[in-house]
Amino acid sequence: MTSNMNSAYQAQLDAYGPSNVAKGNRDVPQYEVDESFYFPHVIFLVEGVLYKVYRREFEKSEVFAAMFTLPGNGNVNAEGNSNENPIRLDGISKNDFHRLLRVMYPRNEQDNRNLTTEEWISVLKLATMWAFQAIRQTAIQSLATQLQTDPVEKINLAQAYNIREWLIPTLNSLAQRRDMITSAEAERLGMDYTLKLVQVRERFYSRALRRPCLRCRTGGYHGARLFDDDEMVPGSSNNALPNVGAFLFPQFPPRPAMDERDITRFDFTDFIREVFSL
Numbered sequence: 001m002t003s004n005m006n007s008a009y010q011a012q013l014d015a016y017g018p019s020n021v022a023k024g025n026r027d028v029p030q031y032e033v034d035e036s037f038y039f040p041h042v043i044f045l046v047e048g049v050l051y052k053v054y055r056r057e058f059e060k061s062e063v064f065a066a067m068f069t070l071p072g073n074g075n076v077n078a079e080g081n082s083n084e085n086p087i088r089l090d091g092i093s094k095n096d097f098h099r100l101l102r103v104m105y106p107r108n109e110q111d112n113r114n115l116t117t118e119e120w121i122s123v124l125k126l127a128t129m130w131a132f133q134a135i136r137q138t139a140i141q142s143l144a145t146q147l148q149t150d151p152v153e154k155i156n157l158a159q160a161y162n163i164r165e166w167l168i169p170t171l172n173s174l175a176q177r178r179d180m181i182t183s184a185e186a187e188r189l190g191m192d193y194t195l196k197l198v199q200v201r202e203r204f205y206s207r208a209l210r211r212p213c214l215r216c217r218t219g220g221y222h223g224a225r226l227f228d229d230d231e232m233v234p235g236s237s238n239n240a241l242p243n244v245g246a247f248l249f250p251q252f253p254p255r256p257a258m259d260e261r262d263i264t265r266f267d268f269t270d271f272i273r274e275v276f277s278l
Helices: 002-016 018-023 062-068 094-104 117-129 133-146 151-160 164-175 183-189 191-208 241-248 269-276
Strands: 041-046 049-054
Touching: 041 094, 049 094, 094 117, 094 133, 117 133, 117 151, 133 151, 151 164, 151 183, 164 191, 164 269, 183 191, 191 269
Parallel strands: none
Antiparallel strands: 041 049
8 A cells, every 4th residue: 555655656746746847748737827816925035034925015115016027037046036045135124124024914903003113113114215105104104193292203203204294293293382392302303403493482482572562652562671561561460461552552463472371372383394494
């Protein structure tokens, strides 16, 4: 019985084995390939680690799609078709690449939803580099949720990865805070952005402190160095003074109330566009 089984197995090897294929054996069956469900693979080498994945997902990248259409790419010995000749991704971290693959090939519905902020930043980095547009948008949406309490990180990422829809709204929210940015935040933002943000806020206070002077017959405006309201109008409150000024000098707009809550409601968009040249 064993001898018969071995003979049958050897007959299959003789008919379909690699040696006969190499010899061009015409008895080897030729089958039709279903283009929709016959997935070619591609092999990458990243920091000494091999990855073999479906090529179809990488064809969604503008960069890899162009690479796969190069002449000779369909050859069996072409780069990426074997472990001996993988596509080498030099300068890429295997951790970053692994995180990108988790999003591209999720093992279950929750797999790519459990990524941390650091992991999504890795995905954003590679998706931007290789022009995976859909994955890039997924990373941006996930990070927008996770970074709601960290506007400085959002600004840095917006600069690094050209996320235009983040930059002005996030700068606006940071300018609207009652508290100035901390030294730690300034260090993360960098000197250039920190000074520009201070300039944006100074424009608000400069505008808010301009008000008609009750001592000038012309109702002229002064800068930030003004008399106290109680000195200007004895017995009056801060909130009453703008109404007095508007009554005496109706041609001038009333002074904005210097309530710290005002800055949280003020839209700095125009100031930001001007100062940051956006």
